[in-house]
């Protein structure tokens with residue numbers, strides 16, 4: 001190559017036309033030609049097949065999730081007080097926001113479905129055989145990371161569903177022996193679910209997991225290319241004998257067709273049945289019946305059978321054994337025989353696991369429908385979600401401005417009282433304008449019904465319950481206290 005260049009770095013080929021010359025310019029500097037060769041000329045023993053499309057479709061979905069995720073992140077604030085409002089803003093106000101969010105939400109389900117199809121194809125074709133152990137393990141790691149993406153993403157909307165499902169999910173972690181409670185606190189950023197939990201899940205969902213996934217995808221593709229495509233089940237996985245066909249054009253075409261089909265399906269779902277957002281998480285709600293995303297339902301159902309001292313079997317022992325079985329598959333199954341009908345034990349175990357998952361998922365739904373109390377509560381929850389979706393977007397009360405909708409600006413004592421309320425850090429527990437937090441109850445509404453004397457007494461001499469909640473007696477001049485009480489009474 002070098003001798004084709006003149007001393008100033010230009011190819012010494014005046015006969016080439018302009019397009020060829022531009023191509024050559026890049027080729028000399030970054031090796032476009034060999035890159036394209038590397039990417040597109042991979043030989044496939046036995047030729048292109050529709051069965052091989054799933055890996056490429058997964059890559060496509062990952063890119064789609066990244067793009068839609070970036071747009072969502074432009075609007076999203078990962079704190080307990082703002083997450084839900086920002087999401088409501090995306091869904092109700094931003095042009096195409098609901099569509100975008102739905103694409104991302106349905107996309108996550110699509111990733112799980114296509115991942116299962118990819119796994120099934122690889123398994124049935126015995127494509128993990130013949131020195132492909134590391135390739136298989138990198139795929140298992142990707143599966144785990146993708147499920148972690150789904151788990152962390154589920155909390156981010158901070159609606160009732162998100163909050164309570166994740167409470168259950170993180171509670172499960174505490175069942176792990178020895179490190180359980182540490183693990184739970186690590187995930188939550190404390191004992192309770194709050195802003196620290198949300199920012200941990202957000203950082204995991206947006207930085208840590210995608211970074212790890214990107215690295216592993218690179219490793220997975222590299223290892224796949226290194227081992228070579230395995231071809232059909234009749235093929236020798238180490239020394240393929242069938243005539244090969246290159247990846248480009250037919251396999252690329254098939255992959256693209258399915259990826260486009262995927263866009264259409266996701267688009268149709270997102271357009272005609274956009275993902276709903278429920279009312280904001282209310283940690284005080286004791287009635288809420290939490291249910292996870294559909295692909296976690298089998299696990300959810302499974303855990304119902306392992307209560308009390310048995311829970312360690314259900315949460316730790318059996319899942320660990322299953323994971324070892326799956327990850328270690330290419331080590332346990334050393335035969336080079338790939339045809340599924342000649343591997344009855346392996347295929348039988350696989351089908352049994354899949355059938356169990358489907359049965360548990362179905363049972364979970366079925367039991368909910370059979371229990372009238374749960375069915376009623378679930379119907380109520382759905383109704384609340386529908387109602388919230390119909391309400392117009394409501395911006396948050398501005399932080400320090402006096403135009404906050406629930407403060408009476410007409411009463412100067414109340415205005416002065418708000419300053420004292422914020423100055424005395426009452427908002428630390430009772431929230432902005434007394435809306436309530438995990439640490440203190442909602443004041444708006446409740447205090448309006450109490451008399452001024454009653455409130456004054458309550459603040460000077462808190463009840464044992466308030467002291468237990470670490471609320472201290474208010475020690476400020478009578479005049480300030482009067483203003484504070486006027487403010488509390490103005491909260492609606």
Ligand code: HEC
Pocket residue numbers: 421424425426427428429430439440441443446447455458459465466467468469470471472474484488
């Ligand atoms: C450390 C957290 C904390 C702080 C700070 C705090 N409170 Fe409280 N407050 C509580 C808790 C917890 C309760 C409820 C106890 C119970 O009855 O369960 C409460 C109860 C109250 C009540 C009674 C509500 C009712 O409906 O009975 C009022 C009024 C109140 N707080 C006002 C204030 C004011 C005003 C301030 C600021 C000077 C303040 N609180 C600061 C935790 C706090």
